[in-house]
Each structure stands twice: as structure tokens, then as C-alpha cells.
Amino acid sequence: MLWRGSVNRPPTPEAEDGRQDQHLSLQEIINIKLVESGEKERLKELLRERLIECGWRDEMKELCRSFVRKKGKNNVTVEDLINVITPKGRASVPDSVKAELLQHIRSFLGSAAL
Amino acid sequence: MSSVKSPYTVPPPCNHLASYKLKNGLAGYTSLQEYLRIAPNGKPAISKPDSKAPGCSSCNGSHQRLYLCLSCNWISCIDHTLSHTRSSLGHEIAVDIERAELYCGTCRDQVYDPDFDRAVMCKYIREMMPRGRNGFEGISIISERSSKRRRLVPGLDSDFSVSKQLICSGDQRAKSCYPLGLRGLNNLGNTCFMNSVLQVLLNAPPLRNYFLNNKHNQDACRKASADRFCLLCDIDVIFSAVFSGDRSPFSPAQFLYSWWQHAANLASYEQQDAHEFFISLLDGIHEKEGKAKDLNKDGRDCQCIAHRVFSGLLRSDVTCMACGFTSTTYDPCMDISLHMDTNSSLSADSPNKANKSSGNNMGSSSSTLIGCLDLFTRPEKLGSDQKLHCQNCQEKQHSLKQLSIRRLPLVLCLHIKRFEHSLVRKASRKIDWYLQFPFSLDMGPYLSSSIVRKRFGNRIFPFEGDESEISSEFEIFAVVTHSGMLESGHYITFVRLRNMWYKCDDSWVTEVDEKTVRASQCYMVFYVQKMLYYKANEELSCIPISSQRDAFLPVVGCC
Numbered sequence: 001m002l003w004r005g006s007v008n009r010p011p012t013p014e015a016e017d018g019r020q021d022q023h024l025s026l027q028e029i030i031n032i033k034l035v036e037s038g039e040k041e042r043l044k045e046l047l048r049e050r051l052i053e054c055g056w057r058d059e060m061k062e063l064c065r066s067f068v069r070k071k072g073k074n075n076v077t078v079e080d081l082i083n084v085i086t087p088k089g090r091a092s093v094p095d096s097v098k099a100e101l102l103q104h105i106r107s108f109l110g111s112a113a114l
Numbered sequence: 115m116s117s118v119k120s121p122y123t124v125p126p127p128c129n130h131l132a133s134y135k136l137k138n139g140l141a142g143y144t145s146l147q148e149y150l151r152i153a154p155n156g157k158p159a160i161s162k163p164d165s166k167a168p169g170c171s172s173c174n175g176s177h178q179r180l181y182l183c184l185s186c187n188w189i190s191c192i193d194h195t196l197s198h199t200r201s202s203l204g205h206e207i208a209v210d211i212e213r214a215e216l217y218c219g220t221c222r223d224q225v226y227d228p229d230f231d232r233a234v235m236c237k238y239i240r241e242m243m244p245r246g247r248n249g250f251e252g253i254s255i256i257s258e259r260s261s262k263r264r265r266l267v268p269g270l271d272s273d274f275s276v277s278k279q280l281i282c283s284g285d286q287r288a289k290s291c292y293p294l295g296l297r298g299l300n301n302l303g304n305t306c307f308m309n310s311v312l313q314v315l316l317n318a319p320p321l322r323n324y325f326l327n328n329k330h331n332q333d334a335c336r337k338a339s340a341d342r343f344c345l346l347c348d349i350d351v352i353f354s355a356v357f358s359g360d361r362s363p364f365s366p367a368q369f370l371y372s373w374w375q376h377a378a379n380l381a382s383y384e385q386q387d388a389h390e391f392f393i394s395l396l397d398g399i400h401e402k403e404g405k406a407k408d409l410n411k412d413g414r415d416c417q418c419i420a421h422r423v424f425s426g427l428l429r430s431d432v433t434c435m436a437c438g439f440t441s442t443t444y445d446p447c448m449d450i451s452l453h454m455d456t457n458s459s460l461s462a463d464s465p466n467k468a469n470k471s472s473g474n475n476m477g478s479s480s481s482t483l484i485g486c487l488d489l490f491t492r493p494e495k496l497g498s499d500q501k502l503h504c505q506n507c508q509e510k511q512h513s514l515k516q517l518s519i520r521r522l523p524l525v526l527c528l529h530i531k532r533f534e535h536s537l538v539r540k541a542s543r544k545i546d547w548y549l550q551f552p553f554s555l556d557m558g559p560y561l562s563s564s565i566v567r568k569r570f571g572n573r574i575f576p577f578e579g580d581e582s583e584i585s586s587e588f589e590i591f592a593v594v595t596h597s598g599m600l601e602s603g604h605y606i607t608f609v610r611l612r613n614m615w616y617k618c619d620d621s622w623v624t625e626v627d628e629k630t631v632r633a634s635q636c637y638m639v640f641y642v643q644k645m646l647y648y649k650a651n652e653e654l655s656c657i658p659i660s661s662q663r664d665a666f667l668p669v670v671g672c673c
Binding site: 044058 | 153154155174176179223484485488489492
């Protein structure tokens with residue numbers, strides 16, 4: 001089974017055409033550049049490191065634990081956890097970490113030929 | 115002793131996964147192997163042959179988790195995965211691309227299949243990891259199950275019938291309605307550090323069984339050894355005194371004198387560190403027994419009572435960050451010393467706290483014992499000044515070190531490092547932060563099997579050590595707390611008998627509320643294997659106690 005084709009593939013919806021379309025938003029262009037150059041993976045690694053160092057990941061773990069405890073471990077799905085924890089997680093990322101990541105992205109944009 | 119269910123069991127597949135497998139067998143998994151690669155975080159992930167940014171085929175979204183349908187290779191974000199499942203019959207099973215984990219669109223939850231994990235691991239280990247010890251270790255994870263079993267040593271949990279007689283024939287004039295085994299210890303001159311540890315030993319179920327069953331016979335010991343001083347004999351004396359039924363405070367003078375012989379450098383009336391004393395005491399017991407029994411000639415584990423009760427095995431993995439080669443070493447330990455994270459920017463005294471809207475609920479991650487255990491087993495990047503020699507690269511490289519527990523002891527002592535000695539500032543200080551600790555503790559996540567398994571993402575496969583008969587569930591039975599400052603402070607111990615808490619403050623033993631214990635500043639927390647705890651409780655409840663007290667105490671099992 002390859003990426004290209006399969007008999008079982010459902011009919012192609014129109015949205016797929018949008019991908020080859022010229023009208024990609026700036027955000028999408030930047031994202032593609034980040035991924036293609038491998039910079040996105042490096043940034044993800046850096047972010048992961050910083051979030052572990054400052055204890056953010058442990059806090060999220062603790063939040064997940066108490067959520068599962070409250071709901072009962074057989075009544076929780078991955079989706080529930082994602083929906084509940086994500087907003088809290090986003091809100092508690094330290095400013096210093098945000099600043100550092102933004103700095104990296106800025107310098108990448110400055111150097112990349114867009 | 116019946117075997118305990120392994121702490122790690124494979125969850126049964128959902129109906130949809132089961133029918134997917136019936137229809138496709140392992141074909142889908144094997145074809146997926148081609149696209150497996152190692153993500154920067156070291157775990158397996160799935161990626162396209164070209165390096166285009168993956169996105170949802172329906173909405174091009176790339177900020178959510180993306181799932182690859184195993185039946186038609188359609189990539190979707192979570193919303194479109196769910197609608198895809200609804201619209202296409204039989205297309206329930208998908209793979210999380212970033213993590214190489216299975217997902218069922220109808221159950222709307224992660225599902226697990228050992229065959230899938232095996233397929234992922236085979237590819238991962240065979241081709242991705244460099245040849246070296248780690249490669250072999252990986253293969254052994256999949257194919258072998260260790261047949262090593264650690265038997266719970268008989269004698270430590272033998273039936274209590276002999277000691278029952280000992281206790282029941284004791285002084286029935288006991289005035290208090292406290293359970294037997296509680297008696298104050300006089301302070302002989304700044305010896306609260308010693309009294310606090312002795313109270314722990316007096317209430318550790320395996321030790322209580324050992325001494326009350328007369329496993330250390332003083333007469334036999336005196337005849338066998340020319341040595342005048344035997345710490346075990348002295349402890350035996352204390353046990354007899356404490357369980358005699360006499361409630362007046364006891365002076366463990368003989369024991370103190372014996373210990374001074376062993377630890378000559380600490381022989382004074384100055385204040386000592388309770389943890390240091392604890393380790394020194396275990397060392398003293400081991401030395402004495404070691405001489406008597408000619409041990410370790412054949413490399414077997416030491417059978418002295420100190421080791422049988424407290425000894426565990428730590429595993430240390432050092433991974434070269436250049437080539438991924440991992441070298442593993444095992445070290446025995448009698449306790450685990452945990453750091454409180456002083457560097458965390460979310461810690462209590464950090465000036466720039468992160469902006470949190472949820473207020474006090476999300477406190478410092480290390481202000482819980484669980485947080486400290488997480489910190490203990492977290493992979494640590496060794497600094498540039500600590501570059502280690504890598505066998506594979508043949509040069510010094512940056513390394514990653516991770517600790518985990520290979521084998522748990524019967525009694526687990528967790529020591530909180532509250533005394534910080536800074537070489538830079540040439541000063542010592544005490545860390546006074548409050549640390550929350552649970553009454554029931556599951557050490558499962560900190561076992562080597564769990565930690566190593568997690569390194570490869572969220573996998574299910576048998577791991578050597580999974581089959582251990584020793585459960586990972588523990589119950590607290592004692593807490594040694596310290597109050598005051600570095601140079602001058604006071605130790606007291608809280609002990610838990612039949613789910614009632616008692617405060618042992620030198621000569622004074624009083625019953626206290628659970629809340630008081632939870633609010634205390636813990637320094638050493640002692641847990642015992644859950645089975646041994648409940649067994650000990652049962653045995654205690656057969657002892658007649660004063661009619662003033664309600665004999666039917668509910669057994670509370672949660673933290």
C-alpha cells in the first residue's frame with residue numbers, strides 16, 4: 001500500500017484542489033518553508049527541551065492525572081484530554097520560551113529566501 | 115505466595131481493531147514499516163517520502179494531530195478522521211503520524227495492538243539504531259521474557275502465630291488503647307534523629323515480623339560471634355521493650371552505645387542527620403551479617419536483613435547524543451534520594467512566575483513527591499564538562515543520562531534532599547518548601563520497564579522484568595519530618611497503624627489526624643509493598659484492644 005493510490009480511496013473532495021492553488025496564506029507558506037528546510041523539526045525539539053526544563057510538561061502531566069482521576073480512568077479518551085488540557089497548556093507557556101522561539105523564527109525568516 | 119498479576123497488561127482490542135485484523139492481518143502494519151523514521155525526539159514517527167508539510171487532505175489543517183487511515187492512506191485531522199470513519203465503512207483504524215500510535219475512529223480513543231508495536235519496534239531497532247549493545251537489548255525486549263523471578267524471601271512474611279502468642283501474653287494492664295508497638299523513646303541528648311528512625315524500623319512490617327518471630331536469636335548470636343557489639347541484638351532488645359505492653363518511655367541507651375562503636379566519627383551528642391544515621395545503621399547491620407555469613411562469594415544478592423528489606427536496584431542509561439549508543443549499568447541502592455527542583459522557573463521562589471490564569475492550583479511541579487520522582491527519572495543532559503567516552507564513537511561526546519528502577523525493594527525509603535550544600539556560595543541551606551506526598555503510591559511509571567518502553571513512544575510489548583512477582587503498589591507507613599533550621603532542628607515520626615496515624619515525638623506518642631500528617635514537612639517517606647501492609651494490618655487486628663475503642667475500623671485504601 002503506497003501513498004499514491006488505493007482502490008478504497010474515497011472520492012476527492014474539492015478542498016484538495018486548494019493545495020495546488022496559488023492562494024496560499026502567508027502562514028501556510030511560512031509553514032511549508034519551515035518544514036521543507038527541516039527548521040520546524042529543530043524548533044520543535046528546542047521547544048520540547050525548554051518546556052521540559054521549566055517544568056511545564058510535568059504540570060501538564062499532573063493536570064492530566066487529576067483529570068483522569070476525577071473522570072475515572074475508563075471514562076477518558078485521548079480526545080477529552082486534548083480538548084481539556086490544550087487551552088490550559090497554551091495559556092501557561094512561559095513568556096521567555098515564547099520569546100526565544102519567536103526570535104528563532106524571525107531570524108529564520110530573515111535568512112530564508114522567500 | 116501466589117504470583118501477582120504483572121503491573122503491565124495488554125488492553126484488549128476494541129471490536130473495530132479486532133475486525134480490522136481479521137480482515138487484513140499484519141499486512142497493513144508491514145507496509146507501514148517503509149515510512150517509519152525516527153523523529154528528533156528519538157521516537158518513531160511516520161513520514162511521507164517527499165518532505166512536503168503534511169496536512170489534512172480535506173482541510174489542509176496542520177495544527178492538530180494528523181491521522182493516517184490504515185485502510186486507504188487518507189491523512190486527516192481529527193475532525194475529518196471522525197467524519198471519514200462515519201462515511202467509509204470499515205475505515206475505523208488509523209495511525210497517529212507523529213507518534214506511530216493506533217487510533218480507532220469509532221471508539222474515538224487510542225487502541226493498542228502488540229503486533230503493531232512489534233512491527234514498529236522491529237523496524238526501529240533493526241535499521242535505525244546503530245549496531246551496539248542497544249541493538250541487542252532491543253531485540254531481547256521483543257523475543258525474550260526473563261525467567262528470573264524474585265521470590266519474596268520466606269521468613270519476612272511468615273505467619274504471625276508465634277509472635278501472636280508473644281504479644282497476647284504480654285502485659286494486659288496496658289492502660290492506653292493504642293495498638294501494641296507504640297512506645298515513646300527518650301531523648302538521650304539530641305538523639306531525636308535516632309529515635310525518629312527507630313520508630314520507622316519498629317513499624318516496618320517485614321522488620322517487625324523478623325524480630326518478633328525471633329529470627330535474630332540473641333543467645334545464638336552471642337555464641338557465634340566474638341564481637342561484643344551487635345546492632346541487631348540491640349534492635350531486638352528495643353523490639354521486646356516496645357512490644358512488652360509497658361507504655362512508659364524507653365531509653366535506647368545500649369543501642370546508641372553500639373552504634374557509636376560502629377560510626378565512631380558520629381559518636382557525640384551533636385545533632386545528626388537522620389538520613390545519614392539510617393544509612394549508617396543499615397551499613398552496620400550488613401557488615402555484621404556479612405562477616406558472619408561469608409556472602410557475595412558467588413555474586414548472589416546479600417541476604418542480610420537490611421538488604422532483604424531495603425535493597426533495590428537502580429538502572430542508569432547513558433546515551434551518546436551523537437550516535438544514539440546507550441550504555442546501561444545497574445547499581446544497588448538502599449534508598450532513593452530525591453531532589454526538589456530548585457531551578458524550575460515555575461518554582462516557589464522564582465521572581466518571574468509564568469502568567470497563569472488558574473492561580474494556585476498549578477503549583478510548582480516538584481512540590482509533589484510524584485513530581486520529584488518524575489524529575490528523578492527524567493532524561494538529563496550532561497553538561498559540556500561532563501562529556502563521556504562513547505564506545506561507539508571512540509571519543510568523548512555529549513550524553514543523556516536517565517535513571518529508572520530495575521527492582522523495587524520491600525520497603526521503599528524516599529529521602530527528600532532538603533539540605534542544599536552549595537559549593538559556589540560555600541554555604542548550606544535548608545529547603546523548607548512544602549512537599550505533597552500520597553498515602554498510596556504506584557511506582558509502575560518509574561520502573562525500568564516503563565521508562566525504557568516510553569523511550570520508543572507508547573508501546574505495548576513484553577519487557578524483561580514485567581513478569582516480576584513484586585507488585586509496584588506501595589502503602590505509606592511512616593514519615594520522618596524535620597522542623598527548624600539546618601543546624602538546629604527537630605525530627606519527629608508519624609507512623610500509620612491500621613489506618614490510624616500516631617505522632618512519635620521522642621518520649622511522647624499521640625494519636626493525630628490524617629490532615630496533620632499530610633500537612634507536615636516530610637524528610638523521609640517510607641512505603642511498604644501494599645500486600646505486606648494489609649497483611650500486617652490484619653494480623654494486628656486480632657490483638658485484643660481496649661473496649662473503649664471501636665474494634666471495627668474501616669479499611670481505607672486510597673490516598
